[in-house]
Amino acid sequence: MTQELRVTNYPQVLTDRPTHYCPGCHHGTAHRLVAEALTDLGLVENTILVGSIGCSVFIYNYLSLDAIESPHGRAPAVATGIKRARPDKIVFTYQGDGDLASIGMAEIMHCANRGENITTIFVNNTVYGMTGGQMAPTTLVGQKTTTSPSGRSQEDTGSAIRMTEIIASLGGVAYAERVAVNTIKNIKKAQKAVRKAFEYQVKGLGFSFVEVLATCPTNWHMTPLAANKRIETEMIPYFPLGTYKDVLAKEEK
């Protein structure tokens, strides 16, 4: 008699609920990466999630964790308070690029610079998804959005901010990496990066940051497959993947 094994093993912390995300939106994949990392590291029971404002505002419905919702952009400040009050807890923020790099720019910079021992998962889809696709600081030059209808003009609005590079330059940062989830190879690397970010927090090394390049097919006005391709053709060339800071890198190699 042949016995069947299930190859797929979805972490329990990922709730059994359909998500409200659009078809092909990478938020779901990013949620799964967090769920897998926390499960692998045995941290589920001891973790506090700090949600942000954007399409992922309901993340607490999809990850069965203790959670607090923060005002727009303020997740790193809220997480700072939680971690300082409860240093025994694992604390992370999950933020979009409008949330983190626009209204929340001050909070993330100072949180990283202070070296708060928390983790930030930064989902960069180059637009304000939830509110209808307005231009974000991360919008690529030439990219059409509802507030840059003829394409982002560098002259008027500058060029896309590369957050991971900036974060990596700050003193309190233990780990900063940019990943993508557009291919199997990149998803595997992203799994390792998210796991590492939480491991560094467990070790008390300081601030850890993972930027996930993500699609927003709806506001890019693309099919999910075309949006997924855009990650490779337009986003990765401007936002190169890789490790920008790793305080343990020398010891490991």
Next chain:
Amino acid sequence: MPSRVEFREDRCKGCLLCTEVCPTGIIQQSSRFNQKGYKVVEITAEMMSECKGCAFCAMMCPDFVINVFKSESEKGGAA
């Protein structure tokens, strides 16, 4: 019995991301719509025997729709 894939059809959003990462190309858009109105994907009964059990489709799916099963005797295959 080789590998096998199950789709939770009610959760599928028809994004087709899974179809592009399948090394055997056996996942296709069906002609069925689920309750939410999404045109779901399928692997036909004849095509299923070509499944390698690699679970790339499940790794790619943003909606946790896919479960992959392997028969015990096949353990040594692709991870």
